[in-house]
Amino acid sequence: MKGKIFIIEDEASIIQLVQHNLEKEGFVVSSSLNGNEGLKELKKFEPNLLLLDWMLPDLSGIDICKNIRRDSNFKSLPIIMLTAKGEEEDKIKGLESGVDDYVTKPFSFNELSARIKAVLRRSDPKVVANELIFEDLKLDRTEKRVFRSDKEIQLGPTEFRLLEFFLTNPKRVYSRDQILETVWPNNVNVESRTIDVHIRRLRQSINIEGKKELIRTVRASGYSLI
Amino acid sequence: MKGKIFIIEDEASIIQLVQHNLEKEGFVVSSSLNGNEGLKELKKFEPNLLLLDWMLPDLSGIDICKNIRRDSNFKSLPIIMLTAKGEEEDKIKGLESGVDDYVTKPFSFNELSARIKAVLRRSDPKVVANELIFEDLKLDRTEKRVFRSDKEIQLGPTEFRLLEFFLTNPKRVYSRDQILETVWPNNVNVESRTIDVHIRRLRQSINIEGKKELIRTVRASGYSLI
DNA sequence: TTAATTTGTAATATTTCTGTAACATTAAGA
DNA sequence: TCTTAATGTTACAGAAATATTACAAATTAA
Structure with missing residues (x-):
């Protein structure tokens, strides 16, 4: 995106x-x-x-x-x-x-x-921009690589797009519907709970030892990048 | 080119x-x-x-x-x-x-x-440049030769062009469409899956014993030279 | 011309990713 | 504290993408 x-x-x-x-x-x-x-x-x-x-x-x-x-x-x-x-x-x-x-x-x-x-x-x-940066998180669009504190992180295609999405508007809270609309290809129908699972996968990948959680859950509203 | x-x-x-x-x-x-x-x-x-x-x-x-x-x-x-x-x-x-x-x-x-x-x-x-070099890989345009760690490697014409293409932009991920557009002669129609096969052939040729893989697959996006 | 090499494709195998359902946990209000 | 709704977690089957192989057609070399 x-x-x-x-x-x-x-x-x-x-x-x-x-x-x-x-x-x-x-x-x-x-x-x-x-x-x-x-x-x-x-x-x-x-x-x-x-x-x-x-x-x-x-x-x-x-x-x-x-x-x-x-x-x-x-x-x-x-x-x-x-x-x-x-x-x-x-x-x-x-x-x-x-x-x-x-x-x-x-x-x-x-x-x-x-x-x-x-x-x-x-x-x-x-x-x-080619490089999206937030705190110690860096996403390179042309190389399709993601780093946390200079350590490369492997993401699947959907997790990559999801993170890219969050990085274009850090701190802003997005509802599951908004996330679906922009991160998923048009006219694909997936359960909104599916996002929770992808959020979990993304969290698991980008949370490295000793570093703080970067994705915030906002109950009843959605998620945001801190 | x-x-x-x-x-x-x-x-x-x-x-x-x-x-x-x-x-x-x-x-x-x-x-x-x-x-x-x-x-x-x-x-x-x-x-x-x-x-x-x-x-x-x-x-x-x-x-x-x-x-x-x-x-x-x-x-x-x-x-x-x-x-x-x-x-x-x-x-x-x-x-x-x-x-x-x-x-x-x-x-x-x-x-x-x-x-x-x-x-x-x-x-x-x-x-x-006449010589394109990336790590221990060297391609000589005028002599049409390719070396990995000073050991000469034989490539077919298509694999040669493919490698030349990757060498002009190492690390950058190219989609199959982009590869087709630049590596294949204009207005030739080949299946995009055909590229997978050429990638395989190229990999097979340039991967020599004990040296690391140089071509990276980026699922849902394409390939890149590491 | 024949032989050798190269090319594209289709078929098959393998890997990786996705979405969902089921169950667990947490947070907030009554 | 209890209840309930929302979110977290896990496992898994099916889907999707890529890898591999084999082969016939096309091209080039001998």
Whole structure:
């Protein structure tokens, strides 16, 4: 999991292309084909970044943008605008209304991907960082290795993703549902108690002799990385 | 594959000369005749080095340069500027704007080639190195030989390329898809499980008595050179 | 051309991981 | 303190991923 991205775009083909490729890169992606519903879903989804089409059937991209900026919970949500060629003049207006970057259609996926990473690197480095560190715990994404106090730890794929998830937001408590949504592949149905077992496995692996427990149970709420 | 080079240059004859010769030396080369398109293609191509003409019909070389330096994904892309004689005064300006070296036209291919290698040697030695070395493993590109602890090892062509690939980025985990994309000739369709078999063959060849395993399996992710 | 090597795939074996259920323990409120 | 709900722990069977093998087709060398 590298982070969550939401897409509001009325061309299904674009959504499909972008969503598929972003998921391949490890992002969790959700999308909507129109503005009003998109806004609602977005706020539920809590993405790390929004890809927003300029021209939508109902709301204009700029209205969505303004709405988001007015909402204190999403004031600083990074937004990348997708504009069609020839909307050049609007660009400046777009940037003024709080857009972080824009990409003109048609674009290659690589171009978009590069922009996304650049924006995320500025706004929320943890999302794209290669090394996630918390106290004496270190996770290396490209090497797929985990260390506790410089001692390497072996984790199964699920435990790895679970730890990666916690490391992108240490101290924050996540409910079992939230964990399921982001750590497990979409549309997989597992018992919520299954998470307890994985938490146990993760704890067992990362708790080394003499070092303190790193995963905190918050009764009736979920778990957090201390 | 020694690395990828992109050329932005409006004289087709120069592109032809340079591209052909670079390809003969084992580089993968792509090019564009104008600035704006070049920029886009370049970002898609992800080269290890850029040859950039100073004077272009649309964008000036220096603008391209600045654009690239602003893009965090290409901040450190080495650039060699191609300038016409008499543009001497501009040279300093060019170097200030983040150019790594420049070559004045007309130039001989050998001169250019030497500069390219010098710049790559500084910025990304693995790309041009003739010998790739990792621990007690050594691969000689020109002689096409592989040694483990000074003992020569025979590899088939595919295993050779596979090992070369791993050696350019030790420790990094590659998915089967990534391996396919880079190690196999373009647009060849092979089962992703086929890679397992080649990994096995490679392992069998490079694992000599008493020495440790060098290829790591990362379940659900791929393989890496330890 | 023939022989030798290399390649890709399919079939099978082996290993590792996952989810669940069952039972144990703990924490919080009555 | 007792009760109950939530979490911890364990073991295990089935699933999923990888390893291994064998073989036929393709390529290269002789």
